[in-house]
Amino acid sequence: xxTRISDPSHETTLHVxxxxxxxxxxxxxxALARRFDNAFKEIGITSGQFSLLxxxxxxxxxxxxxxxxxxxxxxxxxxxxxKPLERQGYVEIHANPDDRxxxxxxxxxxxxxxxxxxxxxxxxxxxxxxATLHDADALRKDLGxxxxx
Numbered sequence: 001x002x003t004r005i006s007d008p009s010h011e012t013t014l015h016v017x018x019x020x021x022x023x024x025x026x027x028x029x030x031a032l033a034r035r036f037d038n039a040f041k042e043i044g045i046t047s048g049q050f051s052l053l054x055x056x057x058x059x060x061x062x063x064x065x066x067x068x069x070x071x072x073x074x075x076x077x078x079x080x081x082x083k084p085l086e087r088q089g090y091v092e093i094h095a096n097p098d099d100r101x102x103x104x105x106x107x108x109x110x111x112x113x114x115x116x117x118x119x120x121x122x123x124x125x126x127x128x129x130x131a132t133l134h135d136a137d138a139l140r141k142d143l144g145x146x147x148x149x
Contacts, residue, residue: 021146032047035129036050039125040122048081049081049085050118052071052078053085053091053111056107056111063102064104088110089110090107091108
């Protein structure tokens, strides 16, 4: 469709509404986040906090940068999202002994306990979401390609 950006018609608006992958992915992301937020409400965390806690669930404490990369967040946003988890006692942030300028993130015993409660909730909710999809594996593959573009 060849439209003039400086003078978009209503037809252009409808085309963008119906075709825009960015708009559709934003809408789906918000709907999924709401669904998981509602599911996790009973244990007092959000879907974003669950993802962050899972990103910290490693054999060795990860650095801020690797977690930010995994979650596709900038460091400032990640730091802001870590603060409530730190206040709740789920995460500890400490200096890297090999490089005092960098920070390592540790999931605490309380953090592991909240994950223990969250995983069955995630599993049920995730299974319900996947049941509505035609081909969840193909969708994951396509989303992976887009996120690495």
